[in-house]
Amino acid sequence: MPAARPDAITVDRLTKRYGSTLAVDDVSFSVPAGRTLGLLGGNGAGKTTTISMLLGLLIPTTGRITVLGHDIARNRFAALARMNFSSPYLSLPARLSVRENLRVYGHLYGVRRIDRRIDELAAELDLAALLDRPAGLLSAGQKTRVALAKSLINRPELLLLDEPTASLDPDTGDLVRSWLERYQAESGCTILLASHNMAEVERLCSDVLMLRQGRTVDHGTPAGLLARYGREDLEAVFLDIARDRQPRGAEPPPHTAAELVAEDVMDAEGRA
Amino acid sequence: MSGSARRIWGLMYRHLALYRRSWPRLLELAYWPTLQVLIWGFTSSFFASRLAHAGATQPGAGAIAIGALLGAVLLWEVAMRSQLGVAISFLEEIWSRNLGHLFVSPLRPSELVAALLGVSFLRTVVGIVPAALVTWLLYHYDVLSVGPVLVLFVINLLVMGWWVSLGVLSVILRHGAGAEAFAWSLFIGVTPFAAVFYPVSVLPEPLRWVADALPASHVFEGLRAVVATGTVRWDELAAASALNLAWLLAAAWLFASQFRAARVSGALVSIGE
Numbered sequence: 001m002p003a004a005r006p007d008a009i010t011v012d013r014l015t016k017r018y019g020s021t022l023a024v025d026d027v028s029f030s031v032p033a034g035r036t037l038g039l040l041g042g043n044g045a046g047k048t049t050t051i052s053m054l055l056g057l058l059i060p061t062t063g064r065i066t067v068l069g070h071d072i073a074r075n076r077f078a079a080l081a082r083m084n085f086s087s088p089y090l091s092l093p094a095r096l097s098v099r100e101n102l103r104v105y106g107h108l109y110g111v112r113r114i115d116r117r118i119d120e121l122a123a124e125l126d127l128a129a130l131l132d133r134p135a136g137l138l139s140a141g142q143k144t145r146v147a148l149a150k151s152l153i154n155r156p157e158l159l160l161l162d163e164p165t166a167s168l169d170p171d172t173g174d175l176v177r178s179w180l181e182r183y184q185a186e187s188g189c190t191i192l193l194a195s196h197n198m199a200e201v202e203r204l205c206s207d208v209l210m211l212r213q214g215r216t217v218d219h220g221t222p223a224g225l226l227a228r229y230g231r232e233d234l235e236a237v238f239l240d241i242a243r244d245r246q247p248r249g250a251e252p253p254p255h256t257a258a259e260l261v262a263e264d265v266m267d268a269e270g271r272a
Numbered sequence: 273m274s275g276s277a278r279r280i281w282g283l284m285y286r287h288l289a290l291y292r293r294s295w296p297r298l299l300e301l302a303y304w305p306t307l308q309v310l311i312w313g314f315t316s317s318f319f320a321s322r323l324a325h326a327g328a329t330q331p332g333a334g335a336i337a338i339g340a341l342l343g344a345v346l347l348w349e350v351a352m353r354s355q356l357g358v359a360i361s362f363l364e365e366i367w368s369r370n371l372g373h374l375f376v377s378p379l380r381p382s383e384l385v386a387a388l389l390g391v392s393f394l395r396t397v398v399g400i401v402p403a404a405l406v407t408w409l410l411y412h413y414d415v416l417s418v419g420p421v422l423v424l425f426v427i428n429l430l431v432m433g434w435w436v437s438l439g440v441l442s443v444i445l446r447h448g449a450g451a452e453a454f455a456w457s458l459f460i461g462v463t464p465f466a467a468v469f470y471p472v473s474v475l476p477e478p479l480r481w482v483a484d485a486l487p488a489s490h491v492f493e494g495l496r497a498v499v500a501t502g503t504v505r506w507d508e509l510a511a512a513s514a515l516n517l518a519w520l521l522a523a524a525w526l527f528a529s530q531f532r533a534a535r536v537s538g539a540l541v542s543i544g545e
Binding site for chain 2: 080
């Protein structure tokens, strides 16, 4: 059995309370380095709150988060320098050109030889023709590719993606997913992905964490969840969980990161 | 360049790039200070000539009055532009929905503030220099005639603008972008007590303590002394500097506490909404 990789993210009994509302309720999980965890759940399930706490934007009510070996409560900036984030709900300054925007973030993330890095990303993400255009004049697909370039400017070891392909046409969405797969294969980067696109989750994620009303309701590999719920695709599993239907399969849920890894290895061996 | 200096420069570069691409923004920087100088210059020239015509002033008194008034208008614009420079640069991040990207980058809050202060300084210089040139060309008043002490006056007013803007940023962090009107209105509310156009002694007794608590009132008392008698009031400058230090520390504490409160309440996530 292969040795378990060190965890890029460890979340221990995380809770976030706003007054009498529990947005995140005693959530624990870990993500081994180099893997992709899908964070799934309906609207208001606690995905964005969890990601915000991982990024240090929100202070948890209780619980502990360790990212890339750094305790987020004490040393979040050391972790932030080695990770990055992309969301279609954030924009880059519209009047600045793509190149200027990438330069800004190159400086913020301490990237050496920024212009060379921008040229690399432009070549890989097909942005060369867009570099000198104002970011505000780009199409939704072009903006997504630029946002992806921004999130990769520092060659992150951990990438947090909030619905990275929302509002993209199928072709552009597929290009983005392919690029993420390639980047992860080349860099060994860990990815945490929040998405409502179940096909995307099945394709990209090695592990899935299902949230409902702030609580973890299930977790496992995509294949493991399909087997447990006796379903053909994750969309049906998502609906079972969202509507509180009991699993129809026989497999109990795994409980630790090591068990998730073991389950994934067994899946891989089974596929082989 | 150290990591911290690079991050500060990175955010300053973002704003400089914005101004390079937007001449209306650049023009607006000089528009208000120049307009103020024009209005007050003609007003003071008119009154000075009427008083001289009526024989109500000693020879040269009109020029001194114009100098004191225009010098005060220019210096008050320094404080106003300094405050607006910080607040508007922060609001630019909210308007462009970029704040989330900044707050999840390694940019520390102290570095964010340092960059905003740097941008504010540059904006102030770009805004004030044309107004000072207009004052010299139209009214033959050279603000540099105040002497080297002018530098200390300007520094004190820049710093006052900065701590007021930290207060504005704290209100925005607490109440969201809906509180952005404070960026324009708060400093105007301070003007009656800042003794810009008249001495503190003109104010009613109960309001003088408000004026005394503001560094600006001490700067302008000092400016009037220099213009009228050529004497540097070091006591007023010392009071202005001490008050600025105290207010700056208080504003920095307020900003830091509101930033943390926004991370607890979730306001940092939804600040632009």
